[in-house]
Amino acid sequence: MKRVLFIYFSQSGQLEEIARSIAKPLLEDNDITVDFYEIKMVHAFPFPWTSDSFFNTFPETFKQIPEEIHPPAPAILNTAYDLIVLHYQVWYLSPSIPINSFLKSSYAKALLADKPVITVSGSRNMWALAQDKVKVLLHDVHATLVGNIALTDRHHNLISVVTIVDWMFSGIKRRAYGVFPMPGVAKKEIANADKYGKIIQPYLKKGTFGGLQNELVANGAVDYRFFLVSMDQKGNRMFGIWSSLIVRNPQKRTRLITLFKYYVVFAIYGVSPIVYLIELLLYPLLYFVKYRKEKKHYEGI
Ligand SMILES: Cc1cc2nc3c(=O)[nH]c(=O)nc-3n(C[C@H](O)[C@H](O)[C@H](O)COP(=O)(O)O)c2cc1C
Structure with missing residues (x-):
């Protein structure tokens, strides 16, 4: 059993x-x-x-x-x-x-x-x-x-x-x-x-x-989708900065959270489409430098 x-x-x-x-x-x-x-x-x-x-x-x-x-x-x-x-x-x-x-x-x-x-x-x-x-x-x-x-x-x-x-x-x-x-x-x-x-x-x-x-x-x-992992990496870097800023300033928390909300919307709809186009153009190069290894990593355990 x-x-x-x-x-x-x-x-x-x-x-x-x-x-x-x-x-x-x-x-x-x-x-x-x-x-x-x-x-x-x-x-x-x-x-x-x-x-x-x-x-x-x-x-x-x-x-x-x-x-x-x-x-x-x-x-x-x-x-x-x-x-x-x-x-x-x-x-x-x-x-x-x-x-x-x-x-x-x-x-x-x-x-x-x-x-x-x-x-x-x-x-x-x-x-x-x-x-x-x-x-x-x-x-x-x-x-x-x-x-x-x-x-x-x-x-x-x-x-x-x-x-x-x-x-x-x-x-x-x-x-x-x-x-x-x-x-x-x-x-x-x-x-x-x-x-x-x-x-x-x-x-x-x-x-x-x-x-x-x-x-x-x-x-x-x-x-595995190269662009989602790329956004995830960039997001993690920015979220690290934002979360530390908010946690270190509890008296400004409400205001900072509101700013963070606008930042997220701007990053998704303002920045990500531009980054996507750039990374699509660079795909053949980045495939050998980065994506091939990443795909193996995320498809593995
Ligand atoms: C506060 C919050 C943040 C989330 N952030 C992400 C995220 O960063 N990436 C993602 O792929 N999904 C994100 N999601 C979606 C969740 O992963 C999940 O698909 C959704 O909450 C449904 O799951 P459930 O089974 O708990 O209802 C988020 C959801 C919530 C509630």
Whole structure:
């Protein structure tokens, strides 16, 4: 009998749907037991978000400052799992506060130490550098990363910003203004995520995970896009400056957060299209200098 723990946090339910889709083939297997653990915050974040609460979460998210979480059920803490599937969403190019809080808690050490872990992200599209941060957190609790699946909104970056804002601020996954595509990870992609469960199944039974990531990637688990990683890198540099500025000046916090909000809108709609054109022109050169290596890194574990 093999035991798997699916860990997730989700506000809209999207990550839970993804987790249950991946778990489906494992749940149907009599030789596998599947448990689910939903991370619960002591102080819950609002959903739907207001503009103020959304941007006010930025400094602590980016600085990866943990908050208190409720403990997992004793039955979960007392089980020795053969595999952990850790689902997370990206907030401000970083693991969300609930996931960061869990990974920095004693519960993560108890559940994940010396265990194989598969990470699954369900984000808008900028997951790459957050995955690097999750890798550090997993390393800190002595977990072994054996696979990664990154599910995203496949629409154009500028379109997915409009649709996710509408979704996060209304709480409803709908076509923004009646004309935009649906936000988030596509319904079909979530439904088809059971294919990843089928891929994981024999590795779990064997108890060795060598070759798993290659098979996941061959089946669409990771979609490396050079421009999104490039924006992620630039965003991380700027977010580092902004978050330090805000945290070091608590008396000016409200004003600085408002300025940060305008900065984000300007960076996405004013700067990013120009940078995109420049990087597209330089693509043949940058492919050999940078992108080829990056693709290998992000498709790997
Ligand atoms: C405060 C906040 C910040 C976010 N920042 C990012 C981001 O930097 N990159 C990204 O791809 N998605 C970002 N998202 C989208 C989330 O990764 C995720 O897709 C969305 O919150 C739905 O997840 P759920 O399962 O928790 O409802 C952000 C969402 C929130 C609420």
